[in-house]
Amino acid sequence: xxxxxxxxxxxxxxxxxxxxxxxxxxxxxxxxxxxxxxxxxxxxxxxxxxxxxxxxxxxxxxxxxxxxxxxxxxxxxxxxxxxxxxxxxxxxxxxxxxxxxxxxxxxxxxxxxxxxxxxxxxxxxxxxxxxxxxxxxxxxxxxxxxxxxxxxxxxxxxxxxxxxxxxxxxxxxxxxxxxxxxxxxxxxxxxxxx
Amino acid sequence: xxxxxxxxxxxxxxxxxxxxxxxxxxxxxxxxxxxxxxxxxxxxxxxxxxxxxxxxxxxxxxxxxxxxxxxxxxxxxxxxxxxxxxxxxxxxxxxxxxxxxxxxxxxxxxxxxxxxxxxxxxxxxxxxxxxxxxxxxxxxxxxxxxxxxxxxxxxxx
Numbered sequence: 500x501x502x503x504x505x506x507x508x509x510x511x512x513x514x515x516x517x518x519x520x521x522x523x524x525x526x527x528x529x530x531x532x533x534x535x536x537x538x539x540x541x542x543x544x545x546x547x548x549x550x551x552x553x554x555x556x557x558x559x560x561x562x563x564x565x566x567x568x569x570x571x572x573x574x575x576x577x578x579x580x581x582x583x584x585x586x587x588x589x590x591x592x593x594x595x596x597x598x599x600x601x602x603x604x605x606x607x608x609x610x611x612x613x614x615x616x617x618x619x620x621x622x623x624x625x626x627x628x629x630x631x632x633x634x635x636x637x638x639x640x641x642x643x644x645x646x647x648x649x650x651x652x653x654x655x656x657x658x659x660x661x662x663x664x665x666x667x668x669x670x671x672x673x674x675x676x677x678x679x680x681x682x683x684x685x686x687x688x689x690x691x692x693x
Numbered sequence: 694x695x696x697x698x699x700x701x702x703x704x705x706x707x708x709x710x711x712x713x714x715x716x717x718x719x720x721x722x723x724x725x726x727x728x729x730x731x732x733x734x735x736x737x738x739x740x741x742x743x744x745x746x747x748x749x750x751x752x753x754x755x756x757x758x759x760x761x762x763x764x765x766x767x768x769x770x771x772x773x774x775x776x777x778x779x780x781x782x783x784x785x786x787x788x789x790x791x792x793x794x795x796x797x798x799x800x801x802x803x804x805x806x807x808x809x810x811x812x813x814x815x816x817x818x819x820x821x822x823x824x825x826x827x828x829x830x831x832x833x834x835x836x837x838x839x840x841x842x843x844x845x846x847x848x849x850x
Contacts (some may be wrong), residue, residue, distance in 0.1 A: 501698035502733040503836070509699035510836065511733050541747050546755070555759065558732075558751045562847040567836040571848060574732065574751065590758040594731025680849045687845050690698065690837040 500594040501690060509570045512686050517619050518601035519611035520552070520580035523640040526669040527601060528557050528575055529591055532678065534672060535561060535589075553579040556591050563683065573683060580615065589622045597634035597686040598623075599678055601669075602657055604639050604647040609656070616657055634685030635662045638678045643668045699729065705825050706736060712814055713738040717795075720810035721802040723782075728753055728793040728819070735792070744797075746843070753786055753795050761788075774811075776804055787811045789819050791826070 502511045516524040525545065532543040539562045546555035557577040562570060578588040592598075600619060602612045620630050639653050654664050663681040667674025709727060717725045717739050725748060726737035732754035737746045761771045775786040785807045787794040794815070796807050 500729070500731050500733070502729060502735070502736075503698050504701045504706060506701065506703040513731060513733075519723070542745055544748050544752065555755060558748065558755075560747045560751075566844055567838060569836040574747075576769065587759070588760050590755070590762060593730070593758065594733075676849070683848070685838065686847050687840065687848075690835070691840050 501596055501686075503569070507570075508568055509572060510566070510690075511572045511574060512596040512683075512690075513574045513576065514597045514682055514686070515524040515591055515597045516575065516601055517582055517588070517597045517615065518640075519603060519608060519615040520582070522580060522601045522603040522608070522612075522615075523667075523669040524577035524580060524601050526552055527622070527638075527640075527667075527675050527678070528559050528577055530669055530672045531561065531575065532559055533592065535600070537626045539563075546556040551578055552581065554584075555579065555587050556566070566687070571687075573679075573686075575679075579686045582614070585618065585622070589625060592622055592626050592628070595623075595626075595628065595633070596689070597636075597682040598630075599636045599638055599682050600654060600657070601640050601667075602642045604653060605644055606646050606648050609648060609653075612653075612657060616659075620659075631660050634682055634689055635660070636678055636685070637662050637664045638667050638669075638674065639664060640667045640669050640674075642666045642673070676681050699733075699735075699826060700828075701825060702737065702828075703819070707738045709818070709821060710738055712817055715798070716810055716814050719813075720796060720798065720807045722796045722798040722807060724795075724797040726750065726795050728795060730757065730788075730791050730793060740798070749795070753784075753793055757786060757788055757793055774808065776808075778804065781814055783807075785811060787815060789815045790822065792818060792822050794818060 507543045541560040544558045547556050559575045562572045665674045665678045713725045724739035727735040728750040732751040734750035764771045773788050777784045782799050785796045
């Protein structure tokens with residue numbers, strides 16, 4: 500939920516990166532963290548298992564700049580992708596302003612993508628949101644791997660409402676900021692509508 | 694279909710801070726802050742120094758959300774307070790409707806005192822926040838009302 504503080508002249512919005520296990524959600528945040536000036540971002544908090552799998556969420560505040568005298572800050576979250584952490588995923592979607600679905604482009608992960616996307620729709624619904632009405636971007640990650648599904652096929656299967664589709668290689672940063680920009684732009688446009 | 698934004702007027706912000714200041718003094722706390730259940734920091738007060746209040750706010754909300762989930766699994770609505778006691782520093786969190794009141798304290802205070810003082814201001818904070826979320830904001834100029842696509846693009850340049 501967007502929070503506008505007229506005293507400190509700040510606007511805070513919440514963006515959640517969603518997707519199946521090992522699709523690269525945390526890698527997106529890690530790349531943004533590594534390539535952003537320290538004064539523009541806070542700490543990257545990762546609540547992860549000992550094997551670096553996300554246990555609850557990753558969190559990072561990112562300041563994008565000033566709009567009409569208001570500091571614009573995005574709180575970026577990831578969810579744990581593994582199927583059995585569904586209760587945690589629901590909690591993290593509370594108060595969301597925009598969602599990025601990170602799809603794993605590898606052929607063998609197609610079913611996991613579809614399952615995770617259904618799960619997203621269902622969990623959004625349970626929190627009172629509708630995927631068709633919320634700012635949303637589809638990122639096709641891992642495009643550098645050999646066994647990837649063609650973009651058109653992935654889009655045909657996963658695109659829900661004509662949302663922006665961004666090809667990405669999160670580990671090298673390709674498409675990471677394009678994705679963030681696409682979702683942030685929709686969030687700000689929603690705010691303009693009031 | 695995102696939720697309606699929370700708009701906090703300057704005067705309301707200072708009123709909230711005044712309540713936090715009194716609580717901080719009465720509870721002999723180091724830092725007191727208010728967080729929305731979604732993890733947004735609303736106001737903080739005290740020896741903030743190098744404390745990363747943004748991360749703390751997000752983690753406090755995550756903590757309350759997780760224990761709230763556990764509460765529901767065992768048939769409780771929620772756990773209204775959470776306490777974490779460390780060797781020197783401790784944290785007490787009270788759930789007040791959609792608000793979380795987070796008090797950080799050390800050996801100069803005690804959990805009992807913090808609990809008591811937090812409870813004493815809960816009702817007041819709850820009604821102040823109700824006023825904030827149900828208020829009429831037509832007179833406030835939205836910073837986004839006249840925003841252009843170029844303004845948005847400039848954030849990423």
